[in-house]
Amino acid sequence: RSNGISSKFIPDRIYETNLIDHPLDIFKLDLSCHIIAFDEAQFFSDSLFDTVKKLISQNYHVIVCGLDKNFRAEGFNDMPDIIKSADEKLHLKAICEINDCDYEATLTQRLINNLPAKYGSPTVLIERENISERYEARCEKCYQMEYPFDKNIPKLVL
Structure with missing residues (x-):
């Protein structure tokens, strides 16, 4: 796990990241930003949906990336609810x-x-x-x- 993400378009730039294990841990961080992204979101607990709703109510832009279904082809944790409530969806x-x-x-x-x-x-x-x-x-x-x-x-x- 690294503390940064990079872009192939700007290879010398590393964007700061904060690694968390539980969705509610996001509120322990200094959130002096406008955009919050959750990657591999399917692995977060069932409180991710409520965390995303709370962040949106506080005027953050939230990006959630993850698998919609588990290996059984069933909804993966909170992902179905997050997808249903999303303003924009990009299904790769x-x-x-x-x-x-x-x-x-x-x-x-x-x-x-x-x-x-x-x-x-x-x-x-x-x-x-x-x-x-x-x-x-x-x-x-x-x-x-x-x-x-x-x-x-x-x-x-x-």
């Missing part, structure tokens, strides 16, 4: 990493020892010895998940 997509597939990838495939992770495995894994964990961008066609339920059956019917 990758290209599927499976050979000979060039579809847009909107999903993240977690591989453990080169096999798709099970649905019930933890949302965030801490590195462990003898386990190879990696992630790939996948399209809906190439994404693999064994759901413990029929995903096509609605979970809630009104």
Whole structure:
């Protein structure tokens, strides 16, 4: 982790950053700025949405970057609520990493020892010895998940 970010457009310039572990830690900092950005926001706790709302109410411009879905293709922590309430959205997509597939990838495939992770495995894994964990961008066609339920059956019917 570094205390600065750089731009490929201005390579000699390092912009100051403050690293925090919990969204509410932002209020412990000297916020003498106009723009606050959260990167890898999917890893923050469920209080990120409330923190963002509070910052906006205090007239800060807030930028939130992160994955919208976890490896199960479900909303990742507060990201769905943040996306729904955003004034502007920029949804970036990758290209599927499976050979000979060039579809847009909107999903993240977690591989453990080169096999798709099970649905019930933890949302965030801490590195462990003898386990190879990696992630790939996948399209809906190439994404693999064994759901413990029929995903096509609605979970809630009104």
